Amino acid sequence: MDVADTAEVVETAEDNAPLAPLTTFRLGGPATRLVTATTDEEVIAAVRAADDAGTPLLVIGGGSNLVISDKGFDGTALHIATRGFRLDGTDLELAAGENWSDAVAHTVEAGLAGIECLAGIPGSAGATPIQNVGAYGQDVSATITEVVAYDRRAGETVTLTNEECAFSYRHSRFKQHPDRFVVLRVRFALEDAGGLSAPLKYAETARALGVEPGDRVPAATARETVLALRAGKGMVLDPADHDTWSAGSFFTNPILTEAEHAAFLRRVRDRLGPDAAPPAFPDGDGRVKTSAAWLIDRAGFTKGYGSGPARISTKHTLALTNRGEATTEDLLALAREVRDGVRAAFGITLVNEPVTVGVSL
Numbered sequence: 001m002d003v004a005d006t007a008e009v010v011e012t013a014e015d016n017a018p019l020a021p022l023t024t025f026r027l028g029g030p031a032t033r034l035v036t037a038t039t040d041e042e043v044i045a046a047v048r049a050a051d052d053a054g055t056p057l058l059v060i061g062g063g064s065n066l067v068i069s070d071k072g073f074d075g076t077a078l079h080i081a082t083r084g085f086r087l088d089g090t091d092l093e094l095a096a097g098e099n100w101s102d103a104v105a106h107t108v109e110a111g112l113a114g115i116e117c118l119a120g121i122p123g124s125a126g127a128t129p130i131q132n133v134g135a136y137g138q139d140v141s142a143t144i145t146e147v148v149a150y151d152r153r154a155g156e157t158v159t160l161t162n163e164e165c166a167f168s169y170r171h172s173r174f175k176q177h178p179d180r181f182v183v184l185r186v187r188f189a190l191e192d193a194g195g196l197s198a199p200l201k202y203a204e205t206a207r208a209l210g211v212e213p214g215d216r217v218p219a220a221t222a223r224e225t226v227l228a229l230r231a232g233k234g235m236v237l238d239p240a241d242h243d244t245w246s247a248g249s250f251f252t253n254p255i256l257t258e259a260e261h262a263a264f265l266r267r268v269r270d271r272l273g274p275d276a277a278p279p280a281f282p283d284g285d286g287r288v289k290t291s292a293a294w295l296i297d298r299a300g301f302t303k304g305y306g307s308g309p310a311r312i313s314t315k316h317t318l319a320l321t322n323r324g325e326a327t328t329e330d331l332l333a334l335a336r337e338v339r340d341g342v343r344a345a346f347g348i349t350l351v352n353e354p355v356t357v358g359v360s361l
């Protein structure tokens with residue numbers, strides 16, 4: 001790092017800075033200090049400065065998976081605004097601050113396959129490994145080869161292989177140890193299938209395209225179809241549409257053991273009748289993944305539910321939204337009501353997907 005970098009870190013720091021505008025919920029109080037870093041060196045300098053001073057650190061990318069307390073964050077919020085898109089054949093390297101959805105578009109324009117169904121997911125490239133983002137049959141764990149991160153415990157930059165990232169459904173080593181790694185760069189191996197997509201895994205996408213799961217279509221067509229499906233569910237950011245003032249899915253899909261699933265089915269049929277058939281997807285080792293959206297809907301929380309400033313999206317049961325005037329406490333009250341209602345109806349406790357800062361459900 002040279003002196004110019006240090007100067008820039010100082011220049012882009014702000015005290016008592018509002019964090020709500022940095023989040024897609026538009027919620028949360030101020031940070032004691034907000035640093036915006038535009039190079040890896042600035043990121044590392046800001047992290048080291050906070051760690052040396054024993055100051056709590058909150059890393060923010062696109063703010064699309066964050067629920068921040070109304071009281072704000074007493075520490076340094078580090079906004080990662082680094083840039084870097086490098087495509088070498090089928091090898092892609094993205095700086096953490098790159099806009100994810102734009103990067104997907106560029107790879108599709110280059111005729112490559114592997115992440116085209118992840119179009120429209122808001123936020124930064126550097127956050128994609130954190131919860132192993134996924135949608136429409138793809139997740140980043142299938143294409144990430146390496147993650148370059150600053151390891152706060154070791155005090156150095158490290159390169160983690162895909163295996164070392166310990167990816168699973170909406171989870172990773174980074175989410176497991178949130179205060180250890182700051183992602184700087186993410187590397188992917190894409191596929192050159194002559195302009196075609198990867199085989200489509202998701203039935204809804206295949207149906208929309210009039211093809212069978214497992215088929216390939218032009219990668220650009222797959223991307224556009226996913227974007228259209230997402231937009232219909234309020235899952236593409238649109239500042240004018242309060243249905244997108246959210247964190248996308250607020251709850252993860254529950255994964256049940258065989259015994260839990262059997263008990264769940266009994267409960268569902270007691271409540272909804274013998275023909276009730278909740279979605280069930282095999283998840284290995286006899287486990288079954290069911291649908292959080294189905295549970296919420298059948299527990300009586302339908303689209304548009306709520307009368308206050310925080311409500312369920314009118315387009316998707318799984319998205320909790322800020323209608324414009326909500327506070328984080330309003331949002332959490334709604335989230336607790338939904339979680340407790342689902343538990344009372346079906347005996348399953350939903351777990352929030354977004355990261356909570358200074359609050360919990």
Ligand SMILES: Cc1cc2nc3c(=O)[nH]c(=O)nc-3n(C[C@H](O)[C@H](O)[C@H](O)COP(=O)(O)OP(=O)(O)OC[C@H]3O[C@@H](n4cnc5c(N)ncnc54)[C@H](O)[C@@H]3O)c2cc1C
Nearest residue numbers: 059061062063064065123124126127133134135183247248
């Ligand atoms: C409308 C909408 C639709 C969505 N659809 C999907 C979807 O289909 N699939 C899906 O998986 N997610 C979805 N999401 C959730 C969200 O977009 C993703 O989780 C995304 O990867 C978050 O990126 P971000 O940069 O906004 O992260 P942030 O919200 O800024 O941060 C999220 C977490 O990651 C950490 N973090 C961020 N950057 C770094 C970094 N460089 N190093 C270390 N830690 C970091 C933060 O500290 C925080 O803990 C959706 C959200 C919205 C609003």
